[in-house]
Amino acid sequence: MKFCTFMILFSLVLCATADNWFSDAGRFIADAFQGARDMYQAYSDMREANWKDSDKYFHARGNYDAAKRGPGGAWAAEVISTMKFFTCIFLLSLVLCVTSDNWARRAGKFMKDAFGGAKDMARAYTDMREANWKHSDKYFHARGNRDAAQRGPGGAWAAKVISDARDFYKRMRGRDEADRHADQEANRWGRGGGDPNRYRPKNLPEKY
Known part of the structure; x- marks a missing residue:
């Protein structure tokens, strides 16, 4: 633990x-x-x-x-x-507990959605690595954020935390700023409910 x-x-x-x-x-x-x-x-x-x-x-x-x-x-x-992600979820859930009348249900739902959203983001990353398709990263970023956000506030929050942490890591590694901003734009597009196919590269296999 x-x-x-x-x-x-x-x-x-x-x-x-x-x-x-x-x-x-x-x-x-x-x-x-x-x-x-x-x-x-x-x-x-x-x-x-x-x-x-x-x-x-x-x-x-x-x-x-x-x-x-x-x-x-x-x-x-x-x-x-x-950057202990799941500990952050626990802390935020505590805040929800002390500020809500039906705290147990809402905190439980938030945590469930956050964990599910993290899995969506991980699956999108795994598929991106597996596909290894040129210019496909923005599509997978948008797809992971879209899938996570569809779960509810907890999923959207998890997607944002993971996306921002990834952006911070890239910045520390000296990644091109314009490319980072483009990644974040795709992240926001997906989290906002946008269709990730907007970024889908030509001939990417249908399984993705």
């Missing part, structure tokens, strides 16, 4: 067995949200500064500011830093 996932589950057990469980859980979630904002602020500043060799500083600053808020902030920083 992933370390951060274990820690949040353990924290929930402590909260549920303590007299002040609601207060503890609420504080953890509030700190996590603020920690996520600290991380985002550091990232925004890094983009604005656009300063050579400054990335390590901003990474450290974001994690430091988040961790100062408490266990929730430190946990959020760890999740964001290591």
